[in-house]
Amino acid sequence: MDIAAPQDHRVGVLICRQHSLASYGLVLDAFRMANQLGVAHRFHLVRISQDGQPVAHPDGDLRVDAGLEALSGVDVVLIPSLWLNGPEAVAEQSQTIAALARLDSRILVATLCTGAYLLAASGRLDGKAATTHWMLANGFQARYPQVRVQASHNLTHEAEVVCSGGSLAAVDVCLYVVQLLAGRDVARNLARLLVTDLSHGPQTWYTPPHGWRRHNDDGIHQVEAFIAEHHAQPLSLEQLAQRLHTSVRTLQRRFLAATGMTPIQYQQAVRIDRSKDLLESSRLPIEAVAECVGYQDRVAFGRVFKKVTGLSPAAYRQQQGVGA
Template sequence: MVKPARQVHQIGVVLCRHHSLASVGLVFDTFRMANQLPGTHRFALSRISQDGQPVPHPDGLLAVDGGLADLARMALVVIPSLWAHGDAAVADQPLLIDALRALPPRVLVATMCTGAYLLAASGRLNQRRATTHWMLADGFHARFPEVQLQPAENLTHDGNFICSGGSLAAVDACLYVVQLMAGRDTARELARMLVTDVQRGPQALYAPPQGWRQHGDAEVRKLETYIADHHADSFTLDELAAQIHVSVRTLQRRFLAATGLTPIQYQQAVRIERGKDLLESDHLPVQEIAAQVGYQDRVAFGRLFKKVTGMTPAAYRQRQRRV
């Protein structure tokens, strides 16, 4: 019997001095582990730098296999996480950004966390859905307003561009690529070897609500504390405004500017966070948990919970028990 021909997928992993070695390592380990699975699909990885020379990284000199000319022959280009150095990497890698802009349409590009900065700087993400680490979403959106940023998502795929959230979401992106190239069964087997799921759910499961941001408005911080302490209660905007002696209109403007949320949205976010805590630690019925956080209507609580987290309260509880 003739053995099936082996399919080799060429993968170029971009390296620069700003990359997280943990993210780079996750990429290489995931695809190397995939190569241990039975089947015909194999992944050939190449390290690529802007000038084709070893990369002087803060953690040591990184060997490379080639330069930017090699990117066009790849089936997939991977850009690992840049920690919080996305802006610095963009300034440092103009030739790489040009090469990303010129990639043939057939080449997949996968970014890990802040690796999306380099792809966004090329303009290839304009008018496309993308994600990055939730904590850096505001800065990313300010720099690349034409990108349709989805910070609650752990993974996005728009056209030939795949983006993933926080650094450890590199595994999710690699599993997704394996599924695209080698099929779902192979991705499932690889996930089992990695002791993870093929898809771990939205980044919103791990990110605090949007309003959990630092700001300098002391009076809004006072209201945040009040809302957190009385999240299950009902109160009006007039009552909140009176606490800091401003009009309702001023309250709404200042609260939104400081937190990114309206006061009512902030209260909803606090309720959902408290609901998560109860679902993780208690065995109370969902109806009772909904009542404890301020919702007499279990359906309304469930609808809002799913909108924020991407899953129902029951599914969230089941998932946390598996973790």
């Protein structure tokens, strides 16, 4: 019986001096390991730089296979993370950005973390959902207001554009691209080879739900501390405003500007954070956990918890390895 020829997939990997070596190496490793799964699919990596020359990376020169002309011949383009260097890369990679803007819209483009900066600068993310590392999402959104940033998402996929969040999401996006090109079975087998899962869930599993956003409004810091201490109690905006000797409207405006949330959203985030601690560290019934953090209705608590984490309280507890 004849053995069917493998289906070839050409994977273009953009490289510039601002790219994270860990992110770049993960992309190479994931697709090279995918080639160890059998002969049905083969992934051919094409390392691409702006000028087709080796990249003078701060941690050592990186070899490449081609210049930007190779982009038209690939099935998917991957842009590794730029970590904190997104704006710097945008300033230096004008030709790469122009090439991404000209790229056939049928070619899939996947960004890892802040690799989204280069794609956003090309205009290809305009009006589309995207994500990046939760810590950097506000700055990214401010720079590219035309992009629909969904920082809570680990992955977004719209109109042949896939974006991913932080470090673990880098694995997820590689697996997701493999699934799109070669099917779920191949992606699942690759996940096993990488000793991981097909998906790590939303970034809200890993995002500090409150207090992570730096700001210099001392009054709002005091309000945050008060909400954290009294999170299980009903929240009175009037009482909070009195603490700042201001109006409710001014309180809400200042709180949103400082934290990115309303006081009610902040209280909810604290409650869910505390409930996660209880689910992980105790065997309290779900009803008792809900009551401890201020929810008298288990159903309402479960609805909010799932909206924030993507899991029911019971499923979250099981995922953390805690017996019910």
